[in-house]
Amino acid sequence: QQQVKQSPQSLIVQKGGIPIINCAYENTAFDYFPWYQQFPGKGPALLIAIRPDVSEKKEGRFTISFNKSAKQFSLHIMDSQPGDSATYFCAASISQGGSQGNLIFGKGTKLSVKP
Amino acid sequence: DSGVTQTPKHLITATGQRVTLRCSPRSGDLSVYWYQQSLDQGLQFLIQYYNGEERAKGNILERFSAQQFPDLHSELNLSSLELGDSALYFCASSVVADSYNEQFFGPGTRLTVL
Numbered sequence: 203q204q205q206v207k208q209s210p211q212s213l214i215v216q217k218g219g220i221p222i223i224n225c226a227y228e229n230t231a232f233d234y235f236p237w238y239q240q241f242p243g244k245g246p247a248l249l250i251a252i253r254p255d256v257s258e259k260k261e262g263r264f265t266i267s268f269n270k271s272a273k274q275f276s277l278h279i280m281d282s283q284p285g286d287s288a289t290y291f292c293a294a295s296i297s298q299g300g301s302q303g304n305l306i307f308g309k310g311t312k313l314s315v316k317p
Numbered sequence: 318d319s320g321v322t323q324t325p326k327h328l329i330t331a332t333g334q335r336v337t338l339r340c341s342p343r344s345g346d347l348s349v350y351w352y353q354q355s356l357d358q359g360l361q362f363l364i365q366y367y368n369g370e371e372r373a374k375g376n377i378l379e380r381f382s383a384q385q386f387p388d389l390h391s392e393l394n395l396s397s398l399e400l401g402d403s404a405l406y407f408c409a410s411s412v413v414a415d416s417y418n419e420q421f422f423g424p425g426t427r428l429t430v431l
Contacts, residue, residue: 234417245319245407245422246360253417291360297417303348304373305420307360 206294208308215282216316223277223311225292230273232294236305237266237277240289249290250277282315289313320344321423323408329429335396338426342389342410348372349391350411350420351383355404366391367413398430 207226215221225235236251252259252266252275259266263280279286289312293305320343330336342349351363353376362375366385377383380398385391395402405427409420 236419238422243424245321245409245424247319247422248419251419303411303418303420304350304362304365304375305352305360306362307352309359 206292206306206308208292208311210311211309212312212314214314214316217282217284219282219315221279221282221286221313221315223290223292223313224274225276225308226272226274227294228273229294229296231296232306233297234295235266235268235275236293236295237264238291238293238307240291240310246291279313282313284315284317287313287315319421319423321408321410321421323406323423323426325426326424327427327429329431330398331431332398332400334398334430335394336398336428338393338395338406338408338428340391340393340408340410340423342391342408343421346410346412346421347389348411348413348418349385349389350409351377351391351393352407352409352422353404354407354425360407363393395428400430403428403430 237249238246239249240246250261250264265278268275289310292308322341347368349366354360363377365372383393405425407425409422411418411420
């Protein structure tokens, strides 16, 4: 199983700070990179996603930066709020072939935003 | 609420037993995915069905099996349970089996094997 490596494992920031979560992948066949947010007791929910033909995508306070040559992508949360406290997972998948759509997840980053 | 329902919410059983987890996808979604979430392994893809047919397998043990029925609901069967099978099991659904289609996750079933 191809890996997606995520760091850091946990992150504490003050309200208004900009937490950054990084992910690296190995399989160059990956062509879809979503980020999921999970609150305690809930299932993961899609936050934002990017394809490798763009280097950055913004949705509200959330930005994905993508570096295809380095095989890395990251999530930035602008003006973070206590309500953003959750576990964030990066993931990757392949759009072609028998494994299409199956998400390979990073191990997760537990974010805590202090008021 | 994602629109994906899973039952039961919690399940406590003993080693060696067999359990069945049930998932109803969002209305109109043809593809169902099962994932296992544990502290040590994280979120791992187990198996995918599309319109009743198995599409792909991930890290699914031979003791585990699944199926998708004509009404598109899916069941994950876990047999000869071991302590290490204790985990959260999530079902997700998407419109089609395509990488770019958002997967909507259910609330999960927490399995505890004693």
